Amino acid sequence: MSALARYFVANGKSVAGYDKTKTDITNALEDLGVKVHFEDSVAAIPAEFLNVDDTLIVYTPAIPKGHAEFNYFKDQNFEVLKRSAVLGEITRDTFCLAVAGTHGKTTTTSILGHLLYECNVPVTAFLGGVSENYDSNFILNGTEVTVVEADEYDRSFLTLSPDMAGLTSMDADHLDIYGEAEELKKSFVEFTKKLKPNGKLFVKNGLPIEGITYGIEDDADYSAQNIRIINGSYEFDLKTPNQTLQNFKFNLPGRHNLSNAIMALAMSVEYGLPHQQLANALASYSGVRRRFTYQIKTDDLVFIDDYAHHPEEINAVHQAVREMYPNKKVLAIFQPHLFSRTRDFADEFAKSLSQFDELLLLDIYPARELPIDGITTEWLLTKIENKNKKLIQKSELISEIKASNAPVILTIGAGDIGEQVKYIKQALSLENKL
Missing domain, CATH: 3.90.190.20 (Mur ligase, C-terminal domain)
Known part of the structure; x- marks a missing residue:
């Protein structure tokens, strides 16, 4: 949500919002001029946002159904859109790379956004966490390409229509919404069908969905090979469908993080980015706040x-x-x-x-x-x-x-x-x- 707020600020819009508690993220938004309040009260809404004709209300499914402000906006016929629908509108006319999965999508999205940015791609990236490299969950280097985290909660990712999509995992989660794991898997399959014509799908090797596969020391289309741990960092070669690209360095610990990096590299290679620039970009990646x-x-x-x-x-x-x-x-x-x-x-x-x-x-x-x-x-x-x-x-x-x-x-x-x-x-x- 705060990445969207940053996007609208960057586009010259007046932005205000509610959050349950004050955090470093809300402090950073206030530093940008965003008016944030922490009491669920219609009286707390700034007067300039009470004009139904020129105010867009964006919400996340984390807002409870009994939220007074949310229900006021609905009752007064404001335009009220879910966060994912707004992302769908923003990304529709761009070359969109979307990352989905029950785990790993925030890290993968932030690696991908960083790789594209460092390779001078005109990218706007909406991240689900604060990137250590940018001290933000929003990366802006142009508007032709978008990177977005595709959230499966409440089937939100079905509003997207990406040119490239990645799927990191399909473990059971959000059963309060889906009821059973099989329904969650069906929604991931439905998401893969949202790809634009001639779009490319990347899936972790072993998942029951066809696509360009990625993995670690396996027979995937893209995989990390010759892995070494040197001074707390991974060093490895990247096997692609056509060749082996050597001497990559990745500073985050954990095989799950290395797997995320391989997906981001696979998407970047298929996008057309050169080996040495990608290697330099990956080596400079610092991680996402609160991810190890x-x-x-x-x-x-x-x-x-x-x-x-x-x-x-x-x-x-x-x-x-x-x-x-x-x-x-x-x-x-x-x-x-x-x-x-x-x-x-x-x-x-x-x-x-x-x-x-x-x-x-x-x-x-x-x-x-x-x-x-x-x-x-x-x-x-x-x-x-x-x-x-x-x-x-x-x-x-x-x-x-x-x-x-x-x-x-x-x-x-x-x-x-x-x-x-x-x-x-x-x-x-x-x-x-x-």
Whole structure:
């Protein structure tokens, strides 16, 4: 949503909006002149936006149905469009590259946007997270080409009509919307049919959909080969359908991130970008905030923050941290996101979280949902086999982390745990100095 706000500001429009809580993202929007308020009240809407003839209302499905401002705009016959519909309108007359999947789409989209930008493509990129390279979730270098994250939630991605589309994964998620995993898979198949004529589809090797395949050390059309880990970075060669391109460097840890990079490279090669420029661009990629982001990285202490909120994503984080720190004790702090997701994947969450040496569990972040009877963190905790587990409150976070002797600390989750990261970092940095 904030990327769209930045887009409209860049195009000279007056922009205002509501958010539930004040964050670094809303602060950055306010610095751009966007009027942001945090109380759901019609009285809080700036007067200039109450003109039905020249105000467009854009919303995300995260807004609850009972939202007073949202219902006011609908009742007063304002033009009200879902975020995905607006993205569909913006990208329709451009060469559009869209990335979909239950995991990995934000990182893949940001890598792709960065590669195109660094190769001087006139691109506008809408990202689902804040790129470390641009300190923004919006990249602007022209308007002929667009890169967009295609969100499967609420079938939002079906408003897009890309020239190139990528599919990273199809694991069950959002069962509050789809009911069952098979319906989610059907929506991904439907998304692939939204490609423009002669469009190209890229799929992770092994997914049950035909397209240009990508993978790691396998027989995919595009795959990473000859992989080495040197000074905490991946170095590899890229096998394409026609040749092998050598000497790529990628600085993000974890095979899941490397897989995302291979898709972005595959799309870029098919777009026509040259080998050496792509290699230079990939080597300069710094990541997405809250995607395996190092907050502290010293010989004695490592603190990593990640947005993972699905069991498969937690497994990917675990793989990455074990690969980088194979013999060190790892403390994970996890905040479950949504009551329905916690209910639907409780056993899978328990299995993925049990892999860490020590676990602190926060209360479920409700987001758009009301509580579900019997679905609590206490209930989830009983399913976790790790003996070093504990349920805590946010007020206890720092003291509990300090009480641990783990040299590797992870904060994981898609809720407001991200707002606690700066305080944890401050406390740990101060303690280290002492």
